[in-house]
Amino acid sequence: QVQLVESGGGLVQPGGSLRLSCAASGRTFSVYAMGWFRQAPGKEREAVAAISRSHDSTYYTDSVKGRFAISRDNAKNMMYLQMNSLKPEDTAVYYCAAGRRPSPRVYTQISDYGFWGQGTQVTVSS
Numbered sequence: 482q483v484q485l486v487e488s489g490g491g492l493v494q495p496g497g498s499l500r501l502s503c504a505a506s507g508r509t510f511s512v513y514a515m516g517w518f519r520q521a522p523g524k525e526r527e528a529v530a531a532i533s534r535s536h537d538s539t540y541y542t543d544s545v546k547g548r549f550a551i552s553r554d555n556a557k558n559m560m561y562l563q564m565n566s567l568k569p570e571d572t573a574v575y576y577c578a579a580g581r582r583p584s585p586r587v588y589t590q591i592s593d594y595g596f597w598g599q600g601t602q603v604t605v606s607s
Contacts, residue, residue, distance in 0.1 A: 483507040483579045483596040490575060490601030497567050497605070503560040503577030503598060511555035512583035516594060517562045519573035528589045529575070530562060538587040544570070567605045574600040
């Protein structure tokens with residue numbers, strides 16, 4: 482099992498920034514691909530960003546490219562999502578997730594992730 486806890490969400494004005502953190506415990510964090518997902522009211526959960534276990538591959542959904550940056554610190558069992566130039570359409574509950582099994586790949590499908598945090602609310606509004 483991998484336990485994941487997100488933090489860093491909140492209310493921010495359009496154009497502002499937030500940094501989400503995901504703390505992992507349990508099995509060896511460094512062998513898993515990790516990802517950030519979000520779910521807005523009435524919408525399906527979508528992949529926002531993902532990172533391979535060795536940091537050498539990343540994925541961003543088109544709507545956040547150039548604004549968000551995913552990173553991880555395997556020594557600290559932490560993953561981060563730096564979100565800049567936030568827009569109202571970024572409002573959602575953000576979840577961190579760990580891959581179902583150890584792998585060097587980066588994954589973008591919900592079905593590839595087996596461990597989830599409880600989510601943190603991000604609200605972008607003036």
